Amino acid sequence: MQPLPPACFLILLWLCQAPLSCQQSLGSLKLRLVGPGSQPEEGRLEVLHEHQWGTVCDDDFSLQEANVACRQLGFESALTWAHSAKYGQGEGHIWMDNVHCVGTESSLAECRFNGWGISDCSHSEDVGVVCHPQRLPGYRSERPSQILGPQGQRLEEVRIKPVLASAKRRSPILEGAVEVKYEGHWRQVCDQGWTMNNSRVVCGMLGFPSEMPVNTPFYRKLWNMKMKDPKSRLRSLTKKNSFWIHRVNCLGTEPHMAKCQVQVSPPKGKLQPACPTGIHAVVSCVAGPRFRHPKGKPRQKEVSPSKETQVRLRAGAQVGEGRVEVLMNGQWGTVCDHKWNLISASVLCRQLGYGSAREVLFGAQLGQGLGPIHLREVRCSGYERLLSDCPAHDAAQSGCQHENDAAVRCNIPNMDFQQQIRLAGGRSPEEGVVEVLVEMNGTLQWGAVCSDLWGLNEAMVACRQLGMGFASHAIQDTWYWQGTAGAGKVVMSGVRCSGTEMALQQCQRHGPVHCSHGVGRFSAGVTCTDSAPDLVMNAQLVQETAYLEDRPLSLLYCAHEENCLSKSADHMEWPYGHRRLLRFSSQIHNLGRADFRPKTGRHSWIWHQCHRHYHSIEVFTHYDLLTLNGSKVAEGHKASFCLEDTNCPTGLQRRYACANFGEQGVTVGCWDTYRHDIDCQWVDITDVRPGDYIFQVVVNPKFEVAESDFSNNMMRCRCKYDGHRVWLHGCHTGDAYGANTEIVEQQQQRLMNNLI
Known part of the structure; x- marks a missing residue:
C-alpha cells in the first residue's frame, strides 16, 4: 500500500x-x-x-x-x-x-x-x-439491552449468591446477595437506597414472579461478624471495586436492570467511597408453582395458580416460552403483536409463575394460532397482576392476522437440570446416546437410559432439558453410537413422561433399575432440532362438508382391504348390500416452523396393490364417533397415501407432490386436503343408532412425527344423527375452549336430551 x-x-x-x-x-x-x-x-x-x-x-x-x-x-x-x-x-x-x-x-x-x-x-x-x-x-425480537454505565461498562449477568451455606445445595436459589458480572468477574451491589422495587426487578430477571422482604438486621449482623475477622476484612478492603454498582433506582416494572437508573462506582481518583453503607444488597425471591422446592414449605406471597388459567403459552420448545393465548368468553385466542413489548409480556410471564420477559417475538415466530385474535395493542404499566387488567383494544376489524401472533420467552429459574444430562457419540452436538446424572447408593453417577418404553414424549423432555429445542427422533437402537467411558451401565429405566416435564429426572421411572436389554445397543438416544412442524385440522371445513352416503359393497373392496370399514362388514354377503358412511373433507394445515415429513424414507413406504399407491404413514388420522360419555361407537382411520402440498398461500411455493413416487410432506404454511369422495375419508356408522354423539378427528395420533404442539391435533364436533340425516356443529380443535365451557355445554346437551 x-x-x-x-x-x-x-x-x-x-x-x-x-x-x-x-x-x-x-x-x-x-x-x-x-x-x-x-x-x-x-x-x-x-x-x-x-x-x-x-x-x-x-x-x-x-x-x-x-x-x-x-x-x-x-x-x-x-x-x-x-x-x-x-x-x-x-x-x-x-x-x-x-x-x-x-x-x-x-x-x-x-x-x-x-x-x-x-x-x-x-x-x-x-x-x-x-x-x-x-x-x-429483518428484525426478529425485542430484548433488554445490556446495562451501560457512564463510561460504557457492560453488565454481563446477574445472580444472587447464598450467604448461608445450607442454601447453596438447593435449586433454585431464592435468597442471597445480589452480584453482577463485569469483565468476567462477579462483583457485589451496594445496598445504598436499595428498595423492594429493585428486588422485584432482580427476582424477575432470575425467573421469579415476586419478591419478599429480607431480614436486614440478620444480614447486617452477619456482615459485621465477617468484618471482625481480620482475614475477611483484609480481603474485602484489598479487593478493588468490589462494589461496582453503588446505587440502583428501579420503578419495579422494568423487565431488566438495563431499564433502571444505575450508577456505577466513582472513577479512579474520586474520594467518595463506593458504598457508604458498607454492605451488599440482599434479595429474597418467591418461586412460581413449577419451581418450588419439593420438600419445602410454602413461603409467604407464593404465587398460586387459579382454578382455570386465563393465559397460556403454546408451541414453545422450552418451559416459559411460546405463542401467547388468552381465554375470553370461554374461547382461547391469540394476541396481535402490534405494540407488544417487554413490559406487557412481563405481566403475562409473572401471571404464569415465571419471572419477567426475557424476549418478545413478533410475526408468529413460534407458530400461528387458530380461532379468534382477541387483543391488540396491549399496554401494561407493569404493575398489573393479570394481563386482563391491562388496557387493550379488541382485535376485530383491526387488520391483524395470525401471521401477527405475539410470542414471548420468559425468564425461568436455574434448576441446574441442564448439568444433569448430556449426549454422547453423535455426529453433531444435537444427537447421540442420552446419558443422565442420578444418585445411586448415595453417590452421583453418570449412565445410560434404557430404551424400553422410550418414545417421542421422553425424547422431547430430554431435548428440552438439554436446551436444544424439540426432539425430531426418539431412537431405541443406538448400536452405531458409542457412549462415554463413564456410562458403561444403565442408571435409569422404565421412563414415562407426559411431555411437559423440565427434566427426565421428573418423569415416572422404575425404582430399582430394570432393563430387558441391558446396556449398549439398546440405550435411548435422541436427535434434537430447534424448530418443528405443527399440524392443525380445519374444523370449519369438516362441519361444512359432512354428509351421509349409502355406498354399495361392490365399490368398497379396496377400502375393506385397508380396514376402513367396521368389523360387521366382514360378515356380509359381498358384493350385495351397502354400508352407511359419514363422509367429510379434511384440510390439514402446517402452522409450525418446519416442514412436516414422514418419519421414514421412501424405502420404508408400504405399497397397496388394490389402491395402487404407497402409504408413507400407515395411520395418519383417527376418525371416531363417541357417546357424550366418551365411549367409542364407531371408528375409522386414514393412511397418508399422498401427503403433499395441495395448496399454499399466495407467494409460497409448493414443495411436495406425491405423483410419480415423489417426495411427501407438508410445507410450512401450506395444507394437505383429503376430499370427501376419497376412499377411507369416512366413518362407517352402519351399526350406529340414532342419537347425539361427539365426532372426533386426531391427526398424527401415534405421535410418530414430532410437532411443536400436540394439544391442537384433536378436533371435535357435536354430532346429531336421526337415522336418515346427520348434522355436525360446534367443530373446534381440542383445546380451543376453556374446560368449564365444555363441561357446561355437555350438561346442557344432556338436559335437552332428557327433556326430549
Missing part, C-alpha cells in the same frame, strides 16, 4: 472539520428510546458516543430524521416526533444538534449535524420520536 501524498492529508483534515464528522462515519451509531413513553416504539432519542449516552436537540429535527432513526431501531417508519423534552429531560451531553438527513440513510450516523457535543441547546429541547410498531422484516 502506497503512502498518501501530503495534499490528501490536508483534504482529510478539512473533511474532519466539516459538519459531517469523520468519527461518526467510521462506525455504526447506537440509538435507544428512553423515558416515560411506552417502550420500545416511542421515547426520548439518545445516542451512544465515547461510551456515554447523550440526547439529540430538537432544532431542525423533522419527520425525515425521525424515519431514519426509527428504521435504525428496527421499525418500519416513524409516525411522528416530539419536541421540548416531551419524554423527559435527559442527562449528560447533548451529542447532536441541527441534524439534517436526506431520508434514505440507513443510520443517523450518515446524516449531517454540527459535530459531536456542539450545541446551543438545553435538555428542555431533547427530541423524542414515535415509531410505527410494525417491525422491519
